[in-house]
Amino acid sequence: MMPPLVISIQSQVVFGHVGNSAAVFPMQAAGLEVAAIPTVLFSNQPAYPTLRGAPLPPDLFADLLRGAWERGLPQRAAWLMTGYIGSVEVGHLVADFVARAKAANPDLRYLCDPVMGDHGPGLYVPAELAQVIRDGLLPLADLTTPNSFELGHLAGRAISGMADLQAAAAGLHLAPGATLIATGCMLDDSPADHLESVILGSGGMTRHPTRRLAVALPGTGDLFAGLIVAGLGKGRSLSQAVDVAQDLTSVALARAGLIGASEVVLSDPDFRAALLTL
Template sequence: MPHPPFVISIQSQVVFGHVGNSAALFPMQAAGLEVAAIPTVIFSNTPDYPTLRGRPLPPEFFSDLLQGARERGLAERARFIVSGYIGSPEVAEMVADFVAEAKALNPRLTYLCDPVMGDDGPGLYVPEAIADTMRDRLLPLADLATPNPFELSWLTGRRISTLTDLQAAKEALRTSQTGHLIVTGCTLDDTSEGWLESIILGPDGISRHPTEHLPIALPGTGDLFSGLVVAGLGSGHDLPHAVEMAQMLTARALGRAQALGAGEVVLSEPEFRCALLNLGPE
């Protein structure tokens, strides 16, 4: 009996709410993937609340967790590595070292880099040293990258308004020639009113994937989206289908949160869970 696809997910973790691994882990597992979750920070909640407890993992502690992953041979087993929010420059460098080592050991590995570093409202919310490591070390290793327009603009120093801007920005990023850039939450000059787009740019061209623009912006949306993309790929779907499925299920989670008045994405809606349990290729 074949083993399920194995994922190493290196992201933030919170006690309460759904961001980072606390958003991405459940959908990947519900879709039948096996996941090893390595935290980069452990917080009580997101910074959107009046108080915040916890801290980034000390570098020596994080290094010890990575060593444990090496000792268990996780890189050799993995089909995917996902990286998201990183809490310190030292940990960012260690993640880059680990991903490079894993890809050398396991050429079939797919690395998804979600460069979680900022958005239009708050601006850049990680130290520039972390953003620099994402640009200079992590993104060149990525087979898939999922920046939002703010992140892509910051990483490349280019304004993002048109497809031509996106193509120029992709060229400016030092990503793999065979990799795919998935720019999320795009509102380009020709995007239909009331819609957002995820736009895939890769060696096989460009595809645009519109979705209704919901009047709600919540922490964890991008983390959930990336986890759902990996869930779709691990379940046998091609990348465009995985992106569209991720958009649809992220919208369900946002709609459920809005209905409940929640401050973060909600993963408990029954049809959301059923869709993940039945996420096989058509």
């Protein structure tokens, strides 16, 4: 029996762990097959003193998508996930690909991680690309994993309490039956020194607090989304997958803080061992 196939469309770097370079390994280590399609190819994440590479030209990206169709990947994939996109033109190509893939494979589930900003840097993609994500990708999503800044930007309101989360979820124009996982939330009633992931969907609402670490690094959301897909692909419930993703992301962040890394690291022995038991 072949393992579940995941198509992962997001950034890729030569050095470090962000985008596909953070999300692919956990899914593969958990036993999933992954087809990774890059939206950008960089030497490293942008916080370093130098940055080489570039977003993929739209014609090259479209050619890679064409190759995915030629191999029959959308028709047999169990999951499709998208993260950092890099350009408006590629954003439109991604939206078209997701729509066609879901039409060709009704069992395909799509996780949209709307990577566009955070509380520190603010919005770090063009506003037009954020609009493509909001209007072109989110309505196709079965799951979406915005951080609290991204959710606030998409919904046009600050997120400070559960009422804000519920109103924001209602305003995202998600497809019927879609589920929102709001990540990195510090709500007015969150436990002290904790962040929360909050699941809001047709099955109700659940809150998942985790201790807040004194480290915030690139790649965190990419790793978290990959771990959710890994958990779901191995038969965990959504709540279980979120709990596992939070625990293992915390392990990766703690290791990064210990060694002074500039992004999440995937080398912690406990982290790697846990992936084999999903």
